[in-house]
Amino acid sequence: MTATAISLRGLSKHYDQVRAVDDLDLDIADGEFFSMLGPSGSGKTTVLRLIAGFEVPTAGTILLGEDDVTTRPPFARDVNTVFQDYAIFPHMSVLENVEYGLRVKKVGRSERRKRAEEALATVRLEAYAARRPHQLSGGQRQRVALARALVNRPKVLLLDEPLGALDLKLRREMQIELKQIQREVGITFVFVTHDQEEALTMSDRVAVFNEGRIEQLAAPVDLYERPASAFVAGFVGTFNLFQGEAARAVVGEAGSFVIRPEKVRLDAEAPTDVTGLCIAPGVVREVVYLGSTTSTVVALDAGPTVTVSHPNTDTSIDAALERRDQRVVLTWRRDHLVPLASSETAALPEEETA
Ligand code: ADP
Ligand code: MG
Secondary structure, eight states, rough: OEEEEEEEEEEEEEEEEEEEEEEEEEEEEEEEEEEEEEETTSSSHHHHHHHSSOOSEEEEEEEETEEEEEEEOOSSEEEEEESSOOOOOTOOOHHHHHHHHHHHHTTOEEEHHHHHHHHHHHHTTTTGTOOOOOGGOOHHHHHHHHHHHHHHOOOOEEEESTTTTOOOHHHHHHHHHHHHHHHOOOOOEEEEEEOOOHHHHOOOOOEEEEOOOOOOOOHHHHOOOOSSSSHHHHHSSSEEHHHHHIIIIIIIIEEEEEEEEEOOOOESSSSSOTTTEEEEEEEEEEEESSSSSEEEEEETTOEEEEEEEOOOOOOOOOHHHTTTTEEEEEEEEEEGGOOOOOOEEEEEEEETTO
């Protein structure tokens, strides 16, 4: 059985009328790469600040391992935080920056040096020890910030959108590296991001936040393949939603259903064997070339518009563009449909019951 690194029980933080964090229960396992994903203002940073001790909860408790730390000051909690705007000291060398936390803790000179060099090696910056921060790239400065947090060997590392300031290419490289580093050091990472791809790339589990609450908590694959609500389906990837009359016409059942764009086939005619398939004829409205994939928007005879996405493995874009305004048939496997049971979608009025 895995030990628990962090337990949040009934945790709330209110600012006047705003429920930034609303009665949260959450367990994060030892050594886990855990992400909190959600739109701006959904309460992610507030949860991190509560765990770090920078905020006092309105209600609830915070356990680190077995210890109730709810009322402890930040320095008495075995956690470290890495922010997006990494606060590294410009007048110190890289090595001095990394050593700084240990100097404050009165760790001896040779021990300090050894541990700082180890931390720099972990973030692949051993060759940069003597440099000043202004001689580093953005990605390298972020690694210094990471080394500074790791050098204290905390049980838990909190990371608040640490890659947010980097350009896309560098961010993707750092995502892979962060995951490798986390595996090497074995420290529990709690990672905050509003970028779904980032969360899916790195995490063991992801909590999707919406208005101070967790909408769904799952492994990346399940979050994408089995979204629990329209909010999650829309936040993690793109999706097609059928509900009300459209669900009855296209799926043949009442309810709300999601199908992902890459699960839908597009052909000129219906297949002969339709066992286990949904069939939906329509007209191509738009063809969008996206480099590695092409998106095709189809207005179904049954009403709704469906987006289909396919890799450009052996399609020519000219052939795809010629489909505009043509009649097509969409098919997908019934077992690829995801039924939604969230209160949010269930609460949408249905024509017949209205
Ligand atoms: P996220 O990190 O997901 O963008 P935050 O945790 O920063 O969200 O904010 C959650 C909500 O709490 C927002 O509505 C925000 O405006 C509010 N909030 C956060 N910090 C404060 C504060 N110090 N005072 C008042 N409201 C705050
Ligand atoms: Mg934030």
